Amino acid sequence: MTEGFDRIVAAVAGMEEAARSFSDECRIVFLRNITIEGIDTLLTRNLYAERIRPIVQFGGYGTMVQDVLAADGAAGSDADLIVLALSVDELDASYGSPGWTSHAASAQLEGLFELLASRTRATIAVHSFIGPLWSEQGLIVAAEDRDLTSQTAALNRLVVEAVRRHSPRFVLMDWERYLRRLGAESALDPRGHYLWRAPFKRAFLEVWAQQLARVVCALRGRAKKVLVLDCDNTLWGGVIGEDGLDGIQLDRHQYPGRAFFDFQTTIRQLAARGVLIALCSKNNEAEALDVIDHHPACQLRRADLAAWRINWNDKASNLSALAAELNLGLDSFVFVDDSALECELIRQLLPQVTVMQVPRKLHELPPLLLRDGLFDTLSVTGEDSRRTRLYQDQRQREQLRSAVHSIEDYLRSLETVARIHRADNGEVPRIAQLTQKTNQFNLTTRRYSEQDIRAFIADEDVEVFSLTARDRFDSLGLVGVLVVFIEGTEARVDSFLLSCRALGRRLELAMIARCLAKLREQRGIEISRAEYLPTARNAQVADFWPSVGFSVTGTADGGTRYMRLIDGHAGGTPTFVTIEDD
Known part of the structure; x- marks a missing residue:
């Protein structure tokens, strides 16, 4: 590596002490059949700048399937992001021979994609493949797409379809786009390809690392709003x-x-x-x-x-x-x-x-706002498409508030109706999005992916409740989430959060009261435990658990733990919120 890279290594090493205090971390595993060492340092530099601590591991050379299947494989159950780095000529040794087709490589890719989807909980970063810079057919257009460029394009169509099929869990790292941005001279290393199976120069690895950092930031709820x-x-x-x-x-x-x-x-x-x-x-x-x-x-x-x-x-x-x-x-x-x-x-x-x-x-100017991925998320929900309208409705609510004499009169005049129920699979994208983006009313600020939420819903020892609300102006949409782990006759609140646009209505009181009552009636829960984990942005909920009848039991890991006996009295439901039954 060059002297410039040595300086990057030194800079990253100098930040390691400070990085230990970062509240967010991400476990990243590279599954590869090429040499890409060095990208870990570049990725770490990008994530340190975002105050995220990465834990990076490389799988074996060409052992992608084994790394997924083995109990102690690199792609273990705790990986947050699995990154593929594959070369077609390593997937199929006959690549480049006259008449070569992508069928064998396609079959390997499809098998690997399905294995990753079914055997891991991680987000999967797949990539497009770079076709040959020079046509083996010269000026001739090959019949029936039997040239390397056409066959590589077929592989890329397969990759894109897999991303669409598994979205938002699969994300695309577009290697072809990186090549267009950088040019072949800056991106590709033919000598390294032959000597060490290391086909990329540092400029390419830097762009790839930046894109991977954008994925991690999206997973950790860093998107600007x-x-x-x-x-x-x-x-x-x-x-x-x-x-x-x-x-x-x-x-x-x-x-x-x-x-x-x-x-x-x-x-x-x-x-x-x-x-x-x-x-x-x-x-x-x-x-x-x-x-x-x-x-x-x-x-x-x-x-x-x-x-x-x-x-x-x-x-x-x-x-x-x-x-x-x-x-x-x-x-x-x-x-x-x-x-x-x-x-x-x-x-x-x-x-x-x-x-x-x-x-x-x-x-x-036109691409300025797209360049750094400041607004990147991994999915777009129905709530997103109507978000501006929701805030415009809020302006009408504020005008109403200025016309009434008390907060109680204002809340009553809104005619708020809340539907609180066990979450279903159709709500998973919005629930995951709320866990990733909600910061103010969020008692623990744990970030979860869609696959995490689906696993919770399928687990009989986990209850996931959602809160959807509407008022006289319009629907607020899905605005509240409660995740509870069941442990015998006790319930432990893992996450409780409320969208900022629902704050000030006391819907959190209605949700806790309703959910605790359901846990007692339907699961025989007698004790509920909860915790508050402070962040720089959730101080407003520091006293929430005591306000709904929980008592402090101790402190641990920088947070405060609470407990409450669940009796037959739900309590806490505001009179101006109508609860709509399932």
Whole structure:
């Protein structure tokens, strides 16, 4: 490895002491038939930057199946992420011979995919295969797709279909895309391929490590939730207060307006994935919203916006106000502005916010928000597609709240109806998403994948309850989760969490009361145990368990443990919440 890599190794070693204090870790296993040593260091560097401690292990060379099946194999039951690193010529020794087809390699891949899906609980990172750089047919187009390029494409179709079939548990690492980004000279190492079965240069491994870190961040609930945008020279070129509606640069055909048009396309794509869009601009509100409402090339409309602060106040104050309105932490915000001064102000005053400056080269603007995977999740649920509407409904609720005389009157006027029941498989994606993304009302902040939740539901010694709510305005969707482990006549609460948009309604009281009553009636539970594990973001629930009748029994692992006898009285259900039976 080069001297530059030596510096990376030294930097990672220098961070190991601090990494011991990281609250999040991830166990990662590479199953491979090629040499990829070095990627562990690059991946560790990326994850240390996110305050995640990786535990990386390599399987044997070409022993993928054995590593899955063996009781002490590398792909054990505790792996969070299994990464495949495979070469076609190692799967099928006849690769490259005249008339070669991908049938044998395809059969091996399908068998390995199904084995991983059935015998492990991990998320699986598979990859596309890189076809030959030079055609063995020369200028001839081979009949019946019997050339290496066509057969590699067939393998890649198989990989993509497997990812779709097993989504979100399988994720795609697109090696072909990495090659296009880097170029063959920077990505591939033909000499290393022949000497050590090490086909990639460090640049390729670095891009791959970055993509794997994005997967880990998604698994650990690190996705950003809110995109806050300046307007002038960010959503459009020019200054609306000076150039007017017809003078700003926003056009679907001509540069530079096309760059802003395409940037708005990216924003709408993120909104479709459930990212909340907000504006924070020093402007006259009426003029800025006139562009949103009436400019023919503006793709964003008012219905796409969860909130905005368009005024002449400082942007740090406005961002704080947006966070309060949306009831989300500033560490879930990404702020984009063209002004270096404004960007630096936010970095200094609100270091929790991720700040991105509009690039000087406008052709780099459209992919800006996709480059670092800040909003990456492993799935998109029905809740995501209507998230902006849910927050717009919340604005109506706040207007109602200001019109009533007391919080009790307000909560009663909402006419909230809650359905609390044992979770079913159709709710698994949303339940997993809540465990990965909920931080404020989350007593233990344990992150679970869809396969984890499905395993809980199938386990007779685990109860998973969900809470779905609606009110006079609309449905809030699935907003609460309770996971309980049954141990004889005792129930141990593993996870209890509530979406931020359901806070302040006292639905948590209704859920605990209802679920404890069900556990007593249907499972004969006499004692419930629970715990609170503090994080930087869940201090608001530090006293929750005592508030619902639990008593402290001790402390362990930095948390506080509680216990409560479950008698015949459910108690705690607010009178203004109607419980809907299953």
